[in-house]
Amino acid sequence: xxxxxxxxxxxxxxxxxxxxxxxxxxxxxxxxxxxxxxxxxxxxxxxxxxxxxxxxxxxxxxxxxxxxxxxxxxxxxxxxxxxxxxxxxxxxxxxxxxxxxxxxxxxxxxxxxxxxxxxxxxxxxxxxxxxxxxxxxxxxxxxxxxxxxxxxxxxxxxxxxxxxxxxxxxxxxxxxxxxxxxxxxxxxxxxxxxxxxxxxxxxxxxxxxxxxxxxxxxxxxxxxxxxxxxxxxxxxxxxx
Amino acid sequence: xxxxxxxxxxxxxxxxxxxxxxxxxxxxxxxxxxxxxxxxxxxxxxxxxxxxxxxxxxxxxxxxxxxxxxxxxxxxxxxxxxxxxxxxxxxxxxxxxxxxxxxxxxxxxxxxxxxxxxxxxxxxxxxxxxxxx
Numbered sequence: 319x320x321x322x323x324x325x326x327x328x329x330x331x332x333x334x335x336x337x338x339x340x341x342x343x344x345x346x347x348x349x350x351x352x353x354x355x356x357x358x359x360x361x362x363x364x365x366x367x368x369x370x371x372x373x374x375x376x377x378x379x380x381x382x383x384x385x386x387x388x389x390x391x392x393x394x395x396x397x398x399x400x401x402x403x404x405x406x407x408x409x410x411x412x413x414x415x416x417x418x419x420x421x422x423x424x425x426x427x428x429x430x431x432x433x434x435x436x437x438x439x440x441x442x443x444x445x446x447x448x449x450x451x452x453x454x455x456x457x458x459x460x461x462x463x464x465x466x467x468x469x470x471x472x473x474x475x476x477x478x479x480x481x482x483x484x485x486x487x488x489x490x491x492x493x494x495x496x497x498x499x500x501x502x503x504x505x506x507x508x509x510x511x512x513x514x515x516x517x518x519x520x521x522x523x524x525x526x527x528x529x530x531x532x533x534x535x536x537x538x539x540x541x542x543x544x545x546x547x548x549x550x551x552x553x554x555x556x557x558x
Numbered sequence: 559x560x561x562x563x564x565x566x567x568x569x570x571x572x573x574x575x576x577x578x579x580x581x582x583x584x585x586x587x588x589x590x591x592x593x594x595x596x597x598x599x600x601x602x603x604x605x606x607x608x609x610x611x612x613x614x615x616x617x618x619x620x621x622x623x624x625x626x627x628x629x630x631x632x633x634x635x636x637x638x639x640x641x642x643x644x645x646x647x648x649x650x651x652x653x654x655x656x657x658x659x660x661x662x663x664x665x666x667x668x669x670x671x672x673x674x675x676x677x678x679x680x681x682x683x684x685x686x687x688x689x690x691x
Contacts, residue, residue, distance in 0.1 A: 336652065343653035351654050362658050373665045377672055384676035387683045394616050412613045419609060423602035426644045433592055535591060535646070542644045546637055552609075553633035557616050558626070 361536045365543045368496075372547050375489050376554055382481035391477035393556050397461070411556050414457050415548065418497075421450035422545040425538045432534035437511050440534060444508035447541065451501040458494045462487075489551055496544050507537050591646045601643045608632045608639075 333352060334342050344350050351359045383390050394407040401409065428443035465486070469476045472484040510516070511534065519528040612632040615625055642648040647655055 333651075339651060340653050340656060343651065350657070352651055354650065354654055359654070362654065366658050366661060369662050370665070373662065373668070377665075377668060380669070381672045381676045381679075384673065385679035385683065387680065387687070394619075408613065408616050412609070415609050415613070416606065419602070419605045422605070422640065422644055423598060426598040426601075427595060429591065430593065430595060430598065539645055542640055545644075546640050549633055549636045549640070553612065553629050557612060557629045 379485040386479045388479040391482045421447045425541045429535045429538040432531040441508045441512035448501045448504040
């Protein structure tokens with residue numbers, strides 16, 4: 319009984335589809351999210367709240383940039399790199415974008431192999447995802463170091479509007495923190511998968527409940543969200 | 559596509575044979591989100607292409623409304639692919655999709671408010687602090 323309450327994924331024939339389905343699902347005395355376990359629903363709701371946090375950061379950046387009378391530094395130039403004597407604009411950020419997208423791809427496949435109960439492939443793909451995430455954070459550390467050496471501070475920078483520094487450190491710092499936490503949890507869950515916890519019904523250390531491969535998908539939701547936020551940061555902060 | 563589905567079916571039957579207790583509890587009958595790996599690889603490819611496009615917008619130095627609309631277009635397409643396929647929102651019931659996807663749309667109201675606010679602030683700054691030239 320307790321186990322069925324945890325995995326509420328079965329589809330009953332009485333469920334209606336489309337618009338009427340929304341009203342039916344949200345009606346009283348039943349759970350609203352039919353084919354979704356509580357773990358997945360809570361992750362989605364957490365991600366929704368995180369969306370608002372990042373929205374507020376990007377909004378405050380927009381407000382600062384629109385209201386300042388001082389010219390905004392050109393991100394294309396600020397984040398340019400000299401590679402083999404060539405001056406390439408924004409190249410570091412482009413590489414970071416590709417790395418994060420690749421990590422999302424490996425994560426999506428890890429989820430898939432998890433549901434096929436292929437624990438070795440799942441664990442390996444999760445570890446690859448974690449490695450790509452760690453690479454991303456490493457490149458971000460490099461980027462921060464470079465900018466700080468060039469004199470960027472939250473209150474000033476050599477190129478223009480002072481708010482550039484505060485927006486940059488706040489937004490990329492918060493995103494980098496999310497990536498870092500994601501890497502830690504990826505490694506932790508990859509370890510459980512590798513050990514076969516979800517095949518043998520081993521009880522969790524913290525909850526003392528039996529886990530299942532759905533936790534890989536829930537972890538994946540968080541990881542894809544981190545990638546999703548980067549899509550918006552890339553567009554609004556670096557490209558705009 | 560159908561081949562992959564057939565393979566999946568085969569794998570599932572193997573699973574039933576290997577994990578009888580899980581099959582009894584109903585966990586294997588309704589394995590959540592099952593899609594062919596090819597789908598993820600295709601989406602991955604598209605995300606690479608779209609990211610390259612948005613990088614090229616900057617590389618070729620497009621400016622003005624063309625630049626902004628292209629950036630927004632590629633951004634929305636990438637976000638849509640990630641949410642719909644990688645996060646499996648395309649296969650969830652509408653009750654969940656709307657509960658999660660509609661509230662962020664209201665952020666646009668906040669954006670509109672702050673656009674008015676910052677234009678006002680900018681105007682006041684220009685009027686009051688403009689350097690005498």
